[in-house]
Amino acid sequence: xxxxxxPSSLVYIGDGAFWNCSSLKDIYMKVTVPPEIITIHNLFxxxxxxxxxxxxxxxxxxxxxxxxxxxxxxxxxxxxx
Numbered sequence: 001x002x003x004x005x006x007p008s009s010l011v012y013i014g015d016g017a018f019w020n021c022s023s024l025k026d027i028y029m030k031v032t033v034p035p036e037i038i039t040i041h042n043l044f045x046x047x048x049x050x051x052x053x054x055x056x057x058x059x060x061x062x063x064x065x066x067x068x069x070x071x072x073x074x075x076x077x078x079x080x081x
Contacts, residue, residue: 005030012036018044028057028081034069043071057081 002023006013008030018024021044029035037043056075058066063080066072 002026003028006035007031010035013043016043026055026057029066029072030059032059032062032065034066034072037071055079 001021003026004024005028010031013035055077056066056072057079058072058081060080063078066078072078
């Protein structure tokens, strides 16, 4: 899997949701408010971390909100689509 789309109906993301997803290149978020994260430390594989991934795509005018929330603010590239 190289791309995933998080729908606007998502309320939270559970433990280990992106664990061992080394091929993931793009995450498309359809929610303007970043989803609640359950157990942030186990969301991403520590060896891969979000800072290694290419792009976090977020809704227009929501970058300031995402930049204030862990782990979304760890992405090197955040693009408003």
